[in-house]
Amino acid sequence: MSLSEITRLLARKWPLLVLVPLVLAASTYFFARHLPVVYSSDTTIYTGIASGYSLTGDAAADYNRTNNAFDNLTNLVTARSTKQEVIYRLLAEDLWQTRLHPEYLSLERYEDLREKLPPALRGQLTGASQEATLENVRRFADASGSNAIQKLLSSKNLTYSLRALNKLTATHLGASDLIKVEFDSYDPELCRRTLELVTEVFLGQSKSLRESQTASVIAYYEAELERAKVRLDKAEKDNLAFNRSNNIINYDAQSQNVATGKESLAGQLTETTQQYAGALAALKAVDRKLQGRQAALLSSQDVVEQRKRLSRLNAQLADQQLFGQQSPGGAAKARQLESEAAEVAAAIQSNVNSYYAQSVSTSGIPSKELLDEWVQNMVLVEANKAKLDVMNRRKKEFEREYERMAPLGATLKRIAREIDLAEKAYLTVLARLNESKASQQNTQLTANLKIVDPPNLPGQPKSNPQLILVILSALGGLVVVAGTVVGLGLLDNSLQNPANATRQTGLPVAGVLPDERAAAAPELQQRSLEQLLHYILLKSASATPAQPFAVGIGSVHAPDGKAALWQALVSHAQAKGIPLLALHPDASGTAAPSGAHARTYPAETAAVQGWSLEQLLGTAGAGPGAVGKAAAGTAPNARLLLLELPALRGEAAPPAGVLRQLDLVFLAVPASTTWRSSDRQAVELLRAATPAPVELVLGGVAPELAHDALS
Structure with missing residues (x-):
């Protein structure tokens, strides 16, 4: 269906398109005339999420994180907890105000409070201050899930219910750092005050939530830091106790010193051992050379005592020289010991000299020289022996130190x-x-949101619900009616549209007749008949001149308008002065126009007998049984023959012999007809029975469609 067809279809139904919206609008106004008007207030809050400044500098431009932050804030504004806290505060404020000013109960808002909460409960909830009243309200509401306040929250109350705060909205303003919060209510003062409470609760909750995010993390890290400090202190105490118990100042330096000292001691021990062996061998050689009184001299008590003392001094000197140099006064003590040892050696030498009684030995070597050599070798032997004793003792100490420090390294x-x-x-x-x-x-620093525009007191209503509802009702009625009309038009399978008729029937449309009830029907009827007659005359131009152009006018069903079409064509052709002959069945009841050359014929007999057109013309005007006789009053030189045929699905069938001689067949079909498969079968039989083209003439077509078909 084209746009023009939809427009014409709606134009035909204009009374419904006007009356239904008007009725709906009037009904809506009647039922909604007592609805309250709506006031609106808004506030703007600066968040600083996208472009604010922080301790680390400018805020990072993270698109997803920024959107998430704004979504959190807008959802927090409309959260149930926020709305519930706002209602608690509003209720506590109103209870406190009515205690101070009882005359407020006459107002609509406080009248609603008195109706929902009985006096005893109001007295129970009202405290010594507004803050105490708020605490009483919270405590009472949380005490039970079905008390008066909880029921009030779940009701349809326009002031103290969660449903009343459904008009609360929060939106992010474009790509800015601003959030706009709006609220609609029936009372302008209530609208502003509710929005102020929403802002207070929202800012407090936002700050609390954002700060609590890090509070738990800080508490966790503080506990972990305490445990880490205890662990570190214990490890350091263990290290100190271990070093103290094992006399360790610097293990690496100490172990290095022990290794170095041991290596140095090993070298000195080797060297001293060699010196001791050499001195001892020399001393033994001298002892063998000395005999008799020289040997007794060397074994005297004084020499032995001095030799023992020299040995002790050499041991102390060796110990001091090897290991006591670093101690305070070590060098002085070593010099003192050297001096004492030298004195003892000199004393031995003096004793030897004083007891000397023999100047030459038996081998011829002077005894004086042997004794001096003996004293020198004896001093070396005693000195090296003392060193060896100290070194061996120190070697054992190094070994014990090695055994002690070896496992200490792994532990350290x-x-x-x-x-x-x-x-x-x-x-x-x-x-x-x-x-x-x-x-x-x-x-x-960043959680402190700033209010840019405080909530305003609305001076004018945001909108009039009556006017909006009336307009919506009218528009809804118009849309429903128009949609219904168009839908029914789309579902309509009738033959109103010539193109649709051709598509459904498979027959061309020769002409249309307008609906007689329309105001423009006479004029359109005249034009339609004019076109049909011109169409017939054009068809007859190719026919045999000696015979009239035979046009059969039939229909599928009996009352489908074929008689009216036959009468109209006969009248119009007669008015034009066209010579014609008009025939109609004797049982059709069709009245011929006055002055027309119209005759009747026995339709049933003609169908049964299979008459030809000549037989039909010969008996036209005679009664039954006048077969073969000439028809009286036949128009001489008739140009057209308009023959009304019985209905295809009527009591009498069309004469088959006549059908084979027709030049053109018109089927009169009402435009309101729904084409069925039985109709299609009847038409197929007709087309098989006649060589003439079969075409449709639609009757009762809407004037606008008829006008389009004729133009």
């Missing part, structure tokens, strides 16, 4: 690893704690 490394791990854990937790505290400080 384990303690050092424990200290290192504990220190790293401590420093890591400390860094995380510092970051969390910085984040907390940053949150405290």
Whole structure:
């Protein structure tokens, strides 16, 4: 269906398109005349989420994170907890105000409060101050899930219910840092005050939520830092106790010193052993050379005592020289011991000289020289022997020190690893704690949202619900009616449209006749008949001149307008002065126009007998049984023959012999007809029975469609 067809279809139904919206609008106005008007207030809040400044500098431009933050804020505004807290505060404020000013109960808002809460409950909830009243309201509401306040929250109350705050909306203004909060209510003062309470509750909850995000993290890191500190302190105490118990100042330096001292001692021990062996061998050689009184001299008590003393002094001197140089006064003591040893050696030499009684030995060597050599070798032997004793003792000490310090290294490394791990854990937790505290400080700085535009007191209603509802009702009625009309038009399978008729029937449309009830029907009827007659005359131009152009006018069903079409064509052709002959069945009841050359014929007989057109013309005008006789009053030189045929699905069938001689067949079909398969079968039989073209003439067509078909 084209747009023009839809427009014409709606134009035909204009009374419905006007009356239904008017009735709906009037009904809506009647039922909605007492609805309250709506006032609106809004406030704008600056968040600083996208472009604000923080401790770390400008806020990072993270699109997803920014959108998430704005979504959190807008959802927090309309959260149930926010609405519930706002209602608690509003209820507490109104209870406190009515206690101070009882005359407020005459107003609509406070009258609603008195109706929903009985006096005893109002007295129970009202405290010594507005803050105490708020606490009483919260406590009473949380005490039970079905008390008066909870029922009030779940009701349809326009002031103290969650449903009343459904008009609360929060939107992010474009790509800015601003959030706009709006609220609609029936009372302008209530609208502004409710929005102020919403702003207070929202700002407090937003700050609390953002600060609590880091509070739990800081508490966790503080606990972890304490545990890490205890672990580090324990590891350091263990290290100190271990070093103290094992006399360790610097293990690496001490172990290095022990290794170095041992290596040095090994070299000195080798050298001293060689010197001792040489001196001892020389001393023994001298002893063998000395005999008799020289040997007794060397074995005297004084020499032995002095020799023992020299041995002790050499041992002390060796110990001091090897291991006592670093001690305070070590060098002076070593010099003192050297001096004493020299004195003892000199005393031995003096004793030897004083007891000397023999100047030459038996081998011819002077005894004086042997004795001096003996004294020198004896001093070397005693000195080296003392050194060897000290060195061997020190060697054993080094070995014991090695055995003691060897396992200490592994233990110290384990303690050092424990200290290192504990220190790293401590420093890591400390860094995380510092970051969390910085984040907390940053949150405290950025969580303070700023109100740019405070809630305003609306002076004029936002909208009149009556007018809106009336307009919506009228528009809804118009849309429903128009949609219904168009839908029915789309579902209409009738033959109103010539193109649709051709598509359904498979027959061309020769002409249309307008609906007689329309105002423009006579004029359109005249034009339609004019076109049909011209169409017939054009068809007859190719026919045999000696015979009239035979046009059969039939229909599928009996009352489908074929008689009216036959009468109209006969009248119009007669008015034009066209010579014609008109025939109609004798049982059709069709009245011929006055003055027309119209005759009747026995339709049933003609069908049964299979008459030809000549037989039909010969008996036209005679009664039954006048077969073969000439028809009286036949128009001489008739140009047209308009023959009304019985209905295809009527009581009498069309004469088959006549059908084979027709030049054109018109089927009169009402435009309101729904084409059925039985109709299609009847038409197929007709087309098979006649060589003449079969075409449709639609009757009762809407004037606008008829006008389009004729233009």
